[in-house]
Amino acid sequence: MADGAVDGATVIPIGTGGRPGRGTGRARPSASSRNLAARKTGAGKPGPGEAGPSTAGPSAEGGQPAPAAAARPPVRTEELDPATGVPVGEWLVALQAAALEVFGADWERRLAEQLAFWRRRLEGDYTVDEYGFDQELTERFFMTALRPIAEKWFRIEVRGIDNIPADGGALIVSNHSGTVPIDSVMTMLTVHDRTGRFLRPLGADLVFRLPVVSTMARRSGATLACTEDAERMLSGGELVGVWPEGFKGIGKPFSERYKLQRFGRGGFVSAALRTGVPIVPLSVVGAEEIYPLVGNLPSLARLLGVPYIPITPFFPLLGPLGLVPLPSKWLMEFGEPIRTDAYDASEAEDPMLVFNVTDQVRETIQQTLFDLLRRREGVFR
């Protein structure tokens, strides 16, 4: 290949391969260049087949070429003075181009917004509502971070979004599944993205006992699942989300997937009856498969004071990698709102009515779940 002809053209390798000469591609350097190379003194000349300088390597490097190179004046570029630097105009152009690259066409406004956001965060110049909900942080941080997961990983498909009232209090009741309550987070994001309203979830008291989790929960709009808070939020016109199955729902084994657990004591129904807000049943399909719960460590869980320690096919076997949820396809269906304003507020004290409405909500969700399961093509698509 050294001097082979490809399609009639002669390929001449560039460079000399470390040998003296002009790099003509010939294996043997020209006579004049051979004269330039360090000459071996005494001991035998290199054989005719060998390239002279390669065998003469070690002695040649320490020998003559070094003083020859030192004698030559160093090569310089013209302007070496750094004081003049890059002209200001060029800096500006470069920065503008970079900003355009990062923030897009209306970069000036967006950069200003971004800086203002960080300044507000650092100076504490933001407001939280009485439950500790920080709207700005939720919108600009939590939701932005979660959106790709909802859209690209779980590919959430929503039906019946119109069943959520555009304003006023309403109670969204959903099934709970998936070992880790990711479904509530995804529901919050979906409701906000599709309707522009913030879903205010009611969380178990374990959530508010844990460090970090409790702070994040309050910041993102959650509050404790108790009658006082539920009624306060509903009468304040908020869109409230409850998952009445609680830990029984998310901690159930994979074999019992899509079987609704007991719906607590129906506290959510009495709260809705007392405030007269509609109940919107929500069925979520897909969340059961993200972490298939195949085992549990009840004694360790009791020791740590948590409801269960999950074992999935990948956790704790694969360590942190096992925490990546499986990319199941999610379907969310919001059902027809169940109106409670026809009842008198005092009827919230009637246990039979509360049980009946609870069963009605539960049945609706269960039926919709079966329906969605029949219609979905597969777990992952």
Add this chain to the structure above:
Amino acid sequence: MGRVVLVTGVSRDIGRRFARAAATDPSIDRVIGVDVVPPHGDIGDVSFVRADIRNPVIGKVLAKEDVDTVVHMSVIATPGSAGGRGTMKELNVIGTMQLLAACQKSPTVERLVVKSTTTVYGAGPRDPAMFTEDMGPKRLPSSGYAKDVYEVEGYVRGFARRRPDVAVTMLRAANVIGPHVVSPITGYFRLPVVPRVLGYDPRLQFLHEDDLMAVLRHAAVSGPPGTFNVAGDGVLVLSQAIRRLGKPSVAMPALAVGRLGATLRQARVSDFSPEQLGFLTYGRGVDTTRMRAQLGFEPAYTTAEAFEDFCRALARSGAERDLVEAGHG
């Protein structure tokens, strides 16, 4: 007809300032300040009676001066000033019992105003977001200030039952903050580096000191009977408050914050009370609907404004201290 108001606990700053302010009120004829030790500052037109509310002498004061309104403000939050937890408990609980016993005997008393605190609700993970006056603490306090207040409130309710002709107004004030307030919470924010409980960001509500004065006067002059939460509008979370304060903070586990608090208390750097740890972990919010609707009181400062005023005062005093130090140096 003018009123004769008896104020307990005037040796402390808030009590003294309230007594002074009340003395200037045209609808109040006379103000009598009572405490074990004389007040430090100027008390204006207030006549001071040195009496211990822990013994029956207080009954004689009530009878002699024809007192018709009693403002009870001597429930103290920390043992630091009283000299030990035992004395503090005695001052708070026995003092209240003696005062109430004297009020019950007195034919002239028509109105009793008790300055209580929202600490009575406690702080925990199972608390509702906003406490209304009908709710009690989720877990009964087992010791300290919170327990004292809880017991004091119990005795006050008992008194209200026994003397239905006396209008009893109980004001549950949120953490009072302002340029002059010396309290566990202001001491906490005055620390050079503010310790936080790792992983928790409690919600805080503040009441400005001026608003406390105003609401006490309002209750003493024209307040309807009942129990009322009093707090500025809105809430701040702790991290936000510290950012607004512009101080560095350090997050450490709850256990370490508790130990640090105990050390600071022993070293008398800051009056860090043990129930404050729960408050700084879980926070608390109180509903003030009843304050507006029934008590008819509107605080001039929101929580954020009250805190801002405190921040300004803190910055000013810091600058003055620097100036003094520079002058000496």
